[in-house]
Amino acid sequence: MLFEKKFSEGDVVSLKTTGGEEIIGRFVKDDMISITLEKPLMIAMTQKGPAMAPVMITVNPDANLTFNKSAIVITAACYKEIADQYVYQTTGIQPVS
Numbered sequence: 846m847l848f849e850k851k852f853s854e855g856d857v858v859s860l861k862t863t864g865g866e867e868i869i870g871r872f873v874k875d876d877m878i879s880i881t882l883e884k885p886l887m888i889a890m891t892q893k894g895p896a897m898a899p900v901m902i903t904v905n906p907d908a909n910l911t912f913n914k915s916a917i918v919i920t921a922a923c924y925k926e927i928a929d930q931y932v933y934q935t936t937g938i939q940p941v942s
């Protein structure tokens with residue numbers, strides 16, 4: 846799969862994996878085979894609607910995780926309202942609308 850560099854460090858981005866998971870995190874870097882996100886969270890559906898949960902429970906939630914591009918179907922800039930919620934959940938800072 847061919848990826849063009851379209852994100853800047855710190856951008857909140859979404860990934861959709863071949864397994865169907867949707868992952869959101871701050872873009873750190875990418876190279877020919879991988880993309881690295883800071884504090885990645887997985888989007889999970891609950892009875893009250895979408896929620897964010899750790900991608901891996903056994904890993905430090907502040908860790909940078911590297912994803913193999915062969916397991917990624919889509920990468921995109923995250924919708925602003927969701928990105929603001931991600932910032933709030935990972936930092937405690939409520940972005941101004």
